[in-house]
Amino acid sequence: MEPQDFADVLASVRAFVREQVLPREEEIEETDAIPEGIRRTSQEMGLFGYALPQEYGGLGLSMEEEVRLVFEIGYASPAFRSMFGTSNGIAGQVLAKAGSEAQKDAWLPRLASGEVVGAFALTEAEAGSDPSTLSTTAGRDGDEYVINGSKRFITNAPEADLFMVFARTGGPGGKGISTFLVEKGAEGLQVGPSDEKMGQRGAHTAEVFFDDVRVPVDAMVGDEGTGFRTAMASLAHGRLSISALCVGLAQRILDETVAYARQRSQGGKTIGEYQLVQALIADSQTELFAGRSMVLEAARAYDAGEDTKLGPSCAKYYCSEMVGRVADRAVQVHGGMGYMRGVAVERFYRDVRLFRIYEGTSQIQQLVIGRHLLR
Numbered sequence: 001m002e003p004q005d006f007a008d009v010l011a012s013v014r015a016f017v018r019e020q021v022l023p024r025e026e027e028i029e030e031t032d033a034i035p036e037g038i039r040r041t042s043q044e045m046g047l048f049g050y051a052l053p054q055e056y057g058g059l060g061l062s063m064e065e066e067v068r069l070v071f072e073i074g075y076a077s078p079a080f081r082s083m084f085g086t087s088n089g090i091a092g093q094v095l096a097k098a099g100s101e102a103q104k105d106a107w108l109p110r111l112a113s114g115e116v117v118g119a120f121a122l123t124e125a126e127a128g129s130d131p132s133t134l135s136t137t138a139g140r141d142g143d144e145y146v147i148n149g150s151k152r153f154i155t156n157a158p159e160a161d162l163f164m165v166f167a168r169t170g171g172p173g174g175k176g177i178s179t180f181l182v183e184k185g186a187e188g189l190q191v192g193p194s195d196e197k198m199g200q201r202g203a204h205t206a207e208v209f210f211d212d213v214r215v216p217v218d219a220m221v222g223d224e225g226t227g228f229r230t231a232m233a234s235l236a237h238g239r240l241s242i243s244a245l246c247v248g249l250a251q252r253i254l255d256e257t258v259a260y261a262r263q264r265s266q267g268g269k270t271i272g273e274y275q276l277v278q279a280l281i282a283d284s285q286t287e288l289f290a291g292r293s294m295v296l297e298a299a300r301a302y303d304a305g306e307d308t309k310l311g312p313s314c315a316k317y318y319c320s321e322m323v324g325r326v327a328d329r330a331v332q333v334h335g336g337m338g339y340m341r342g343v344a345v346e347r348f349y350r351d352v353r354l355f356r357i358y359e360g361t362s363q364i365q366q367l368v369i370g371r372h373l374l375r
Contacts (some may be wrong), residue, residue, distance in 0.1 A: 009059070009069065010068065010072060014046065017073065020041065021038055025076065025077045026342070028201065029201050029202070030196075033061055037260040042084060042114065043114035043167070046058070046059050047073070048109065049112025050088055051089065051093070051241075052088060052112045053096060053112060056096075057112035057113055058108070061300075063300075063303045063304050064300055066088075066240075066244070067295050068296075070245050070248060071247055071292070072248060074183060074251075077347070078203060078249065078352075078354075079202030079318065081245055082203035083202075083203075084116075086120055086156050088113075088153050089120075089241050090120040090164075090231075091234075093233070093234040094179060094221060094230055095111070096162075098222035098226065099221050099222075100221075103122055103218075115288075117159045118164065121154050121163045121164060121166065121182075122134070122150040122231055127148070127154050127297070128153075129361055130230055131166070131231065132174040132177070134149075134167065136151065136165070136166070137168050137169075138169050138180060144216055144217065145169070145215050145216075146213070146214055147165060147188075147212075148211065148213075149210050150200040150209045150211055151207065151208040153195070157205060159284060161183065161184045162181060163374075164179060165179070166178070166180075166350045167210075170224070170225055171370060174228030177227035177231075178224050179230050180219050181215070182213060182215055182219070186214075186215070187212075188214070189208070190208070190209040191206050191207070192208070193206060195207050197354075197372065198353060199351040200348050200351050204248070223359045236361055238359050239312040239360060240299055240316070240364075242359050243320070244319075244324040245320065246291065247288065247323075249348065249351070249352060250291065250322060253326050254281070254288060256332070256344050257280075257329070257330040257333050260345075261281065264334075264337075277333055280332060281333070284326040284329050287322045290322070291318060295319065298311030308326055309372060310368075310372045319364065320362060323355060324353065327352045330345040
């Protein structure tokens with residue numbers, strides 16, 4: 001995208017987020033849903049396809065452009081980004097990176113427009129941090145595969161029209177896993193009730209069950225046995241996007257903290273005049289600066305093909321931990337008010353805890369980083 005065009009996109013998204021999304025965050029929290037008007041405007045702005053190729057209706061942003069955009073998107077409640085994040089990220093990237101031309105033509109334009117919502121069905125009850133041990137199976141039966149098993153914590157499952165399902169077609173380990181496209185309404189496909197989570201209301205996850213779900217042979221994405229590799233490539237992209245989301249939300253939390261410290265008075269002066277409060281704010285600003293710099297450099301290296309694994313893991317590990325510390329300090333600066341429902345930093349304190357868990361826990365990122373260096 002031309003620099004001026006991208007600058008215009010950033011400015012438009014920034015204005016939309018701050019003028020239309022932020023005022024409705026409490027509504028999202030209370031109703032556990034994104035207002036239809038926000039969804040519609042997001043579609044019109046191309047937010048459902050910012051990371052998808054231009055030839056299929058997306059904006060075709062580079063990784064560096066994407067993270068800069070997500071810095072702005074992340075300024076709002078995480079549920080806002082979740083509405084279209086999976087279609088751009090781990091689900092959409094499966095098709096963009098490994099799909100056949102027929103699969104791309106059939107689905108990517110609809111994902112990019114928001115007509116279709118995608119879901120990434122990898123995690124299972126006993127295959128979370130190590131998905132190579134998943135037990136969902138897909139057995140060949142003539143011109144079809146028959147899928148049996150279940151998935152857990154699948155983002156957007158209640159709304160999804162298309163599931164990227166990872167199932168075992170061969171022996172143990174990652175080399176025995178393949179990827180399949182399964183459409184909503186397929187016989188034997190059942191989505192459980194939306195999970196009741198600690199935070200991130202408005203972003204829905206659920207269990208997904210497969211009971212003799214039949215799909216045609218051409219529903220396989222890529223070659224048989226390449227599913228695990230496809231999943232890991234999509235997750236690397238997703239980890240950079242989540243890192244940028246953490247940076248955007250950390251900026252919002254810090255802004256809330258500074259604004260409160262400027263107006264809240266104790267002992268005849270604002271609490272921001274007290275040096276220990278200034279120290280908490282300074283620590284958060286310093287970590288935020290480091291996180292933003294790390295994400296931008298990791299995205300540059302990703303685009304250049306220099307590093308598509310180590311950088312994303314380092315960024316995801318650091319930024320997901322960093323935003324938790326920023327949120328914790330924000331509650332501390334707010335004092336008792338920071339523990340009250342209806343105060344933004346209390347909600348964000350609950351929201352950010354998930355970032356250290358999904359798309360690879362902090363401990364998995366440590367293993368990825370350590371093994372990469374020792375190898």
